[in-house]
Amino acid sequence: MSTPPSLASGPEGPHALRPLLDTVLDALSEGARARGGPLPAGGPDAVAARMREAVGDVLPDNGDPGALHNLVRALAAGATDPSDPLCAAHLHCPPLALATAADLAASALNPSLDSWDQAPGASELEALVMGVLAAEVFGAGGAEKGCVALLTTGGTESNQLALLLAREAQGAGVRLVHGANAHHSLPRAAWLLGLPEPVAVPAPAGVLDPAALDEALNRLPGPHLVAATAGTTDAGLIDPLPEIAALCAAHGARLHIDAAYGGGLLFSDRYRDRLTGLDAADSVTLDLHKLGWQPVAAGLLAVSNPDDLAVLHHRADYLNADDDTEAGLPDLLGRSLRTSRRPDVLKIAVTLKTLGRSGLGRLVEQVCDHAHEFAALVHDHPGFDLYDPPTISTVLFRPAHATDAAVAAVRRRLLTDGRAVLGRARIDGRLWFKATLLNPHTRPDDLAALLKLVEGNTPG
Numbered sequence: 001m002s003t004p005p006s007l008a009s010g011p012e013g014p015h016a017l018r019p020l021l022d023t024v025l026d027a028l029s030e031g032a033r034a035r036g037g038p039l040p041a042g043g044p045d046a047v048a049a050r051m052r053e054a055v056g057d058v059l060p061d062n063g064d065p066g067a068l069h070n071l072v073r074a075l076a077a078g079a080t081d082p083s084d085p086l087c088a089a090h091l092h093c094p095p096l097a098l099a100t101a102a103d104l105a106a107s108a109l110n111p112s113l114d115s116w117d118q119a120p121g122a123s124e125l126e127a128l129v130m131g132v133l134a135a136e137v138f139g140a141g142g143a144e145k146g147c148v149a150l151l152t153t154g155g156t157e158s159n160q161l162a163l164l165l166a167r168e169a170q171g172a173g174v175r176l177v178h179g180a181n182a183h184h185s186l187p188r189a190a191w192l193l194g195l196p197e198p199v200a201v202p203a204p205a206g207v208l209d210p211a212a213l214d215e216a217l218n219r220l221p222g223p224h225l226v227a228a229t230a231g232t233t234d235a236g237l238i239d240p241l242p243e244i245a246a247l248c249a250a251h252g253a254r255l256h257i258d259a260a261y262g263g264g265l266l267f268s269d270r271y272r273d274r275l276t277g278l279d280a281a282d283s284v285t286l287d288l289h290k291l292g293w294q295p296v297a298a299g300l301l302a303v304s305n306p307d308d309l310a311v312l313h314h315r316a317d318y319l320n321a322d323d324d325t326e327a328g329l330p331d332l333l334g335r336s337l338r339t340s341r342r343p344d345v346l347k348i349a350v351t352l353k354t355l356g357r358s359g360l361g362r363l364v365e366q367v368c369d370h371a372h373e374f375a376a377l378v379h380d381h382p383g384f385d386l387y388d389p390p391t392i393s394t395v396l397f398r399p400a401h402a403t404d405a406a407v408a409a410v411r412r413r414l415l416t417d418g419r420a421v422l423g424r425a426r427i428d429g430r431l432w433f434k435a436t437l438l439n440p441h442t443r444p445d446d447l448a449a450l451l452k453l454v455e456g457n458t459p460g
């Protein structure tokens with residue numbers, strides 16, 4: 001009888017992993033070389049055909065010992081590489097090698113955060129790190145009140161949880177009032193949770209207009225949940241948080257701030273002030289797989305009042321039986337709506353501790369500096385219009401006099417040719433290229449090359 005495949009955990013795990021990691025690392029290099037750019041060339045049909053050919057029979061009768069090498073190579077060859085300086089479309093960061101290595105340990109050990117007996121150490125690490133990050137969001141006052149944070153799969157799950165907590169605190173009639181600039185996951189969460197039709201308040205300058213919010217809160221029957229954004233998806237703008245917080249206090253509205261993107265500014269002495277008002281929120285979304293250089297998933301929902309989380313309490317006898325809890329086994333089920341859950345906290349903890357506040361702050365400042373440098377190049381170029389100086393690390397620009405259709409076509413041509421990954425944002429009624437700069441290693445020459453590439457592909 002043949003022996004079963006080696007396991008990743010246990011005393012033999014590291015020995016089994018070492019040669020496999022060599023295989024993976026070689027395949028990653030080969031795949032990246034085969035790709036030769038920020039994304040695979042040829043467009044969806046060609047990429048799909050190459051992938052299908054590389055994979056072959058997904059479930060062969062007899063196993064294929066080359067599968068690890070071949071599939072990793074194929075995935076790397078078919079990847080969009082967020083570490084390529086010409087890849088600057090989305091809030092899709094290049095993960096730190098350090099965090100990725102820690103993530104491997106998380107996979108090897110495979111603690112599952114739904115019960116203490118599956119994750120004795122990881123559950124404590126999670127509680128510790130989440131407490132520290134919640135205090136980072138809510139400050140010393142928040143820490144005194146016992147503010148907490150939950151680890152999520154990202155901004156979407158955090159926003160859903162925020163709406164769920166609001167519904168449980170304020171009742172099923174709570175109406176979401178959000179800026180027209182808010183992330184789509186917020187109104188979608190209202191739909192998912194069966195809340196009244198959300199109301200979008202105008203954001204004519206890209207940020208939520210406080211006067212329009214005041215008017216909406218006066219006009220609409222409550223209770224209200226106001227959702228503000230710190231770091232909009234399209235432009236990286238930050239809503240006027242102190243004014244919005246004051247309006248919420250005056251109207252008795254609950255406040256959620258989606259800082260999925262902008263939350264990372266907390267680490268920078270230079271930029272932290274831009275988040276003034278964040279600590280007035282009842283809940284805050286923060287994504288460390290955006291401005292935190294973590295591999296997906298590394299989302300957080302920070303909650304100012306720990307009592308809000310009581311509604312997540314849930315009993316499942318096999319995971320948190322009363323007698324186990326009474327005997328002192330920590331009850332983890334109330335930390336999430338998920339059951340099995342990865343220890344995503346490990347890579348976050350390793351990153352926070354290795355880089356420290358100053359190291360993370362420097363990364364934030366580097367990408368913000370790059371955005372300013374790129375905006376200056378655009379501004380000084382007679383052939384381009386700049387939307388606005390960047391607030392975080394997003395730059396919106398378009399060729400002067402180009403039609404929206406031309407902007408869209410240039411973006412697609414660069415994608416199809418495998419030469420650059422730029423985003424798109426409709427703002428001001430016009431379509432803009434969106435460059436979201438999240439790579440701290442980008443150099444001034446890369447930024448110049450990006451602009452030149454767009455220029456060279458824009459019809460005269």
Ligand SMILES: Cc1ncc(COP(=O)(O)O)c(C=O)c1O
Pocket residue numbers: 091153154155156157183185229231232233258259260261287299
């Ligand atoms: C402001 C904002 N909130 C939430 C999200 C959703 O985050 P995720 O993709 O991690 O679910 C995004 C994604 O870009 C975002 O920009």
